Amino acid sequence: MLAIRDYHLPTLDSNLGFLVDRLGYSACAKIYQKRQRLLNKRTLLSKGGHQMKKSSLSGDRSTSTYQLKQLIQDFVDERDWRKYHNPKDLAISIAIEAVELMELFQWVSESEVGTMLDDPKRFAKLEEELADTIILCFNLANVLNVDVAKAVTKKVEKNRAKYPVELVKGNYRKYTQLEDTKHD
Numbered sequence: 681m682l683a684i685r686d687y688h689l690p691t692l693d694s695n696l697g698f699l700v701d702r703l704g705y706s707a708c709a710k711i712y713q714k715r716q717r718l719l720n721k722r723t724l725l726s727k728g729g730h731q732m733k734k735s736s737l738s739g740d741r742s743t744s745t746y747q748l749k750q751l752i753q754d755f756v757d758e759r760d761w762r763k764y765h766n767p768k769d770l771a772i773s774i775a776i777e778a779v780e781l782m783e784l785f786q787w788v789s790e791s792e793v794g795t796m797l798d799d800p801k802r803f804a805k806l807e808e809e810l811a812d813t814i815i816l817c818f819n820l821a822n823v824l825n826v827d828v829a830k831a832v833t834k835k836v837e838k839n840r841a842k843y844p845v846e847l848v849k850g851n852y853r854k855y856t857q858l859e860d861t862k863h864d
């Protein structure tokens with residue numbers, strides 16, 4: 681029997697070590713992988729993340745930002761709402777919708793976020809408020825004639841320069857705090 685350390689597995693609890701001795705490596709490797717997947721999911725959920733279903737991205741793969749902007753513009757025009765959509769009120773509305781999104785997390789402890797995301801009704805509400813916020817962002821982009829793809833790409837590039845991987849990997853210090861690090 682090969683010792684478990686020969687496989688460079690991360691720390692295992694004593695029960696799994698015992699199983700390796702009893703069942704052999706390959707059976708235990710499967711158990712270990714399953715256990716690891718569960719642990720990863722739990723860690724992700726405890727951090728407020730959510731495992732994305734691959735199928736849930738099919739719309740994003742096939743729909744362009746241009747199509748979304750057009751969809752939203754059509755909705756506005758069909759109702760003759762352009763006259764209400766000025767930059768100031770849209771900017772305010774983005775903040776209001778973002779608050780509605782935040783409200784869903786109000787008084788939910790970090791440990792309860794995973795349960796919240798697993799609840800289909802609560803997740804659907806979260807998706808709706810996120811969509812409201814995004815719709816208003818696209819609305820504002822339409823009014824200001826902003827090319828969303830260009831603007832987002834340009835800002836990500838700017839953020840790359842502001843947060844160099846070698847300085848920030850694994851920590852979340854704000855760029856103003858990074859200046860000191862550069863001179864360390």
Ligand SMILES: [Mg+2]
Pocket residue numbers: 777780808809812
């Ligand atoms: Mg809303």
